[in-house]
Amino acid sequence: MSLTIGVDIGGTKVGGGVVDENGNVLATTRRPTPADDTPGVIQAVKEVVEELRQSHDIEAVGIGAAGWISSDRSTVMLAPNLSWKNEPLRDKVAEAIDLPVVVENDANVAIWGEHKFGAAKRHRSSVLYTIGTGVGGGIVVKDNLLRGTNGVAAEIGHTRSVMPDGRQCGCGRTGCLEQYASGRALTRAAQEGAAEHPEKAAILLKLAGGDPESITGRQVTEAARQGDEVALGAFDFIGYYLGNSAADMVNLIDPGVILVAGGVVDAGDLLLDPIRKHYQEALGNRAQVPVAEVRAAELGSKAGVIGAADLARHREIVP
Numbered sequence: 001m002s003l004t005i006g007v008d009i010g011g012t013k014v015g016g017g018v019v020d021e022n023g024n025v026l027a028t029t030r031r032p033t034p035a036d037d038t039p040g041v042i043q044a045v046k047e048v049v050e051e052l053r054q055s056h057d058i059e060a061v062g063i064g065a066a067g068w069i070s071s072d073r074s075t076v077m078l079a080p081n082l083s084w085k086n087e088p089l090r091d092k093v094a095e096a097i098d099l100p101v102v103v104e105n106d107a108n109v110a111i112w113g114e115h116k117f118g119a120a121k122r123h124r125s126s127v128l129y130t131i132g133t134g135v136g137g138g139i140v141v142k143d144n145l146l147r148g149t150n151g152v153a154a155e156i157g158h159t160r161s162v163m164p165d166g167r168q169c170g171c172g173r174t175g176c177l178e179q180y181a182s183g184r185a186l187t188r189a190a191q192e193g194a195a196e197h198p199e200k201a202a203i204l205l206k207l208a209g210g211d212p213e214s215i216t217g218r219q220v221t222e223a224a225r226q227g228d229e230v231a232l233g234a235f236d237f238i239g240y241y242l243g244n245s246a247a248d249m250v251n252l253i254d255p256g257v258i259l260v261a262g263g264v265v266d267a268g269d270l271l272l273d274p275i276r277k278h279y280q281e282a283l284g285n286r287a288q289v290p291v292a293e294v295r296a297a298e299l300g301s302k303a304g305v306i307g308a309a310d311l312a313r314h315r316e317i318v319p
């Protein structure tokens with residue numbers, strides 16, 4: 001049995017898991033992510049790997065990290081959340097643990113997990129949106145990760161075909177999808193809606209103690225479940241942008257399935273129904289011929305660990 005470890009470097013924790021060749025996670029562990037401390041992050045990865053290695057025979061390690069990863073999968077060229085620039089993560093970790101290492105973008109490892117073992121496994125081409133604090137994107141075309149010339153393809157969250165002159169984005173541009181379709185955008189839409197129309201946000205405001213500015217994402221989901229008009233409107237708001245973006249992906253990629261993942265997907269059909277509605281509207285005549293279904297991803301928070309571990313197993317194949 002070939003075993004590899006997948007490691008997910010997130011903003012708050014470094015999570016790792018031992019994964020077999022069928023995508024089963026056999027053991028997991030985690031450490032806190034030391035922010036703004038690169039040697040500390042590498043130490044955390046090392047500790048995670050060393051702990052998991054004590055009970056399993058490991059052949060390689062895959063790492064998923066938010067940021068732009070070089071095309072040879074060795075270097076984090078830019079990772080705003082971790083303050084990394086041109087960080088040779090692969091070689092530093094490989095030196096620390098004495099195992100082969102593969103580094104890949106966090107959304108790319110997630111779609112790879114879904115492609116091999118999850119909601120996209122019946123399709124050769126697929127698109128993934130990860131809706132969290134921001135919006136991540138991953139694309140698989142004909143069983144290959146779309147990585148691009150420089151390793152930075154599929155940044156769907158920073159496309160801006162829907163609103164090019166819109167809100168300022170952390171990437172230095174304005175109007176990116178991320179500003180209109182993230183968990184943060186959902187909360188902001190609900191906060192603004194409740195401030196403007198408190199009479200339509202009675203349930204939401206009650207949950208938030210009466211103050212629109214203290215509304216949280218969790219409260220938006222809870223209020224929408226109870227039928228709150230402003231909360232439902234906030235889901236419709238981000239669903240509009242995601243649905244329009246998904247229709248663009250159909251024109252660009254013609255995937256077999258479009259997946260939605262990330263924390264906000266816990267809301268289920270509260271999120272998926274508006275996306276599907278606006279997606280159908282945005283397809284135009286394209287809806288008259290076969291077209292990808294929009295559905296929730298299946299592997300949840302384990303997708304990154306499973307995908308990274310599988311990329312490490314097949315590390316000789318650089319897509």
Ligand SMILES: [Zn+2]
Nearest residue numbers: 158169171176
């Ligand atoms: Zn952006």
